[in-house]
Amino acid sequence: MTETEIKKGLAGVVVDTTAVSKVNPETNSLLYRGYPVQELAATQPFEAVAYLLWHGELPTDSQLAALRAEERAQRALADNVRAAIDLLPLEAHPMDEVRTAVSVIGASDTAGGGSVLDASGSPEQNLARSVHLYAALPAIVAYGQRRRRGQELVPPRDDLDYAANFLWMTFGEEADPVVVDAFNRSMILYAEHSFNASTFTARVITSTLSDLTSAVVGAIGALKGPLHGGANEAVMHIFDEIGSAENVVPWLETALAEKRKIMGFGHRVYKHGDSRVPTMKAALDTLVAHYDRPEVAALYDALEHEFVSRKGIYPNLDYPSGPAYNLIGFDTLTFTPLFIASRVTGWTAHIMEQTASNALIRPLSAYNGPDERHIDGYVPDATAQ
Ligand code: CMC
Numbered sequence: 001m002t003e004t005e006i007k008k009g010l011a012g013v014v015v016d017t018t019a020v021s022k023v024n025p026e027t028n029s030l031l032y033r034g035y036p037v038q039e040l041a042a043t044q045p046f047e048a049v050a051y052l053l054w055h056g057e058l059p060t061d062s063q064l065a066a067l068r069a070e071e072r073a074q075r076a077l078a079d080n081v082r083a084a085i086d087l088l089p090l091e092a093h094p095m096d097e098v099r100t101a102v103s104v105i106g107a108s109d110t111a112g113g114g115s116v117l118d119a120s121g122s123p124e125q126n127l128a129r130s131v132h133l134y135a136a137l138p139a140i141v142a143y144g145q146r147r148r149r150g151q152e153l154v155p156p157r158d159d160l161d162y163a164a165n166f167l168w169m170t171f172g173e174e175a176d177p178v179v180v181d182a183f184n185r186s187m188i189l190y191a192e193h194s195f196n197a198s199t200f201t202a203r204v205i206t207s208t209l210s211d212l213t214s215a216v217v218g219a220i221g222a223l224k225g226p227l228h229g230g231a232n233e234a235v236m237h238i239f240d241e242i243g244s245a246e247n248v249v250p251w252l253e254t255a256l257a258e259k260r261k262i263m264g265f266g267h268r269v270y271k272h273g274d275s276r277v278p279t280m281k282a283a284l285d286t287l288v289a290h291y292d293r294p295e296v297a298a299l300y301d302a303l304e305h306e307f308v309s310r311k312g313i314y315p316n317l318d319y320p321s322g323p324a325y326n327l328i329g330f331d332t333l334t335f336t337p338l339f340i341a342s343r344v345t346g347w348t349a350h351i352m353e354q355t356a357s358n359a360l361i362r363p364l365s366a367y368n369g370p371d372e373r374h375i376d377g378y379v380p381d382a383t384a385q
Contacts, residue, residue, distance in 0.1 A: 106213025119211030192346030264319030
């Protein structure tokens with residue numbers, strides 16, 4: 001009998017097809033529905049990219065206007081969602097807070113028709129619920145940060161686009177266009193990345209014919225971990241530990257001697273650099289100039305230079321986005337929830353794709369426990385308490 005080959009972590013395993021995005025590590029490229037993500041980030045509002053991920057094509061002016069109207073109508077924090085958030089301790093991790101809020105939305109969502117018990121997964125219902133989550137998440141994330149800071153809720157503004165309104169609800173003041181642009185780019189870069197751990201989780205849940213919100217809640221759980229979305233938060237902890245560029249070398253030597261993972265570096269698929277990094281680094285540079293914080297760029301460059309030259313492992317998107325979000329004024333604990341607000345578009349596009357051509361995802365395992373044995377031979381340990 002031949003030994004079963006185990007692909008630990010499903011590394012290198014192709015599990016299905018997708019038309020949502022294409023990652024090509026050889027050419028260092030990422031395409032959303034065929035478009036290079038760099039081009040989308042440089043030219044499009046996040047709303048248009050959300051539309052592209054869901055529908056497969058960029059919107060016409062009237063399609064974009066319709067999506068924007070739908071999004072604006074669902075921006076405000078719902079009373080029951082706010083009440084659920086307020087029940088949580090202030091020390092709760094914001095990822096748990098957002099996961100709870102999304103769960104509450106799912107239990108009362110009638111977007112796309114049907115009663116609250118009807119989560120049929122029809123194309124119309126799934127699309128409407130996707131738009132609903134995408135529209136509702138900024139208020140949830142913004143309120144979470146404000147609540148932790150002891151600040152009042154800021155209601156949404158109908159006259160601002162998605163990114164500008166997100167910053168308005170978080171900080172209670174209109175952001176500079178430079179900041180809005182950098183934030184919009186980050187939202188686009190985070191939106192989709194093929195069969196990453198959280199998207200795959202969402203597809204596994206969807207494959208059982210569970211509902212869209214349950215799949216998103218599961219995806220949030222997968223995203224929380226520091227090997228996945230939690231890395232942008234972890235990058236900022238590293239920056240805080242290091243302090244300034246001159247401390248990079250001794251800090252890195254100690255960290256490597258302790259065999260620590262340096263957060264924000266490395267990727268399961270990209271081995272020669274993450275295609276999203278140059279665009280996000282350029283956005284970070286504009287923020288560094290805008291806020292006149294050259295010491296942030298100095299630390300960033302020093303750590304990148306030292307780590308890449310010693311290990312040949314390159315930064316991933318979380319490396320520039322962590323300090324970028326810090327400069328904008330987000331609390332470190334809010335970084336991964338921002339990732340949710342963006343990635344919900346990619347997750348839901350995959351959920352709809354999975355629903356359209358479903359097969360239950362149920363892999364096999366190779367058993368390596370004890371050989372068959374029988375209860376007759378079982379003797380309880382008399383010394384056990
Ligand atoms: N710091 C130090 N060593 C590293 C790092 C790192 N960031 N990344 C990889 N390595 C080393 C690792 O220790 C291992 O060395 P050895 O062969 O000597 O044991 C080798 O490189 C292979 O690493 P691996 O963890 O087995 O490879 P993987 O394909 O499973 O790793 C990864 C992918 C993302 C889990 C890993 O690079 C990592 O833990 N990075 C830090 C966390 C991070 O930034 N995550 C965000 C990923 S991108 C955004 C997202 O998807 O959410």
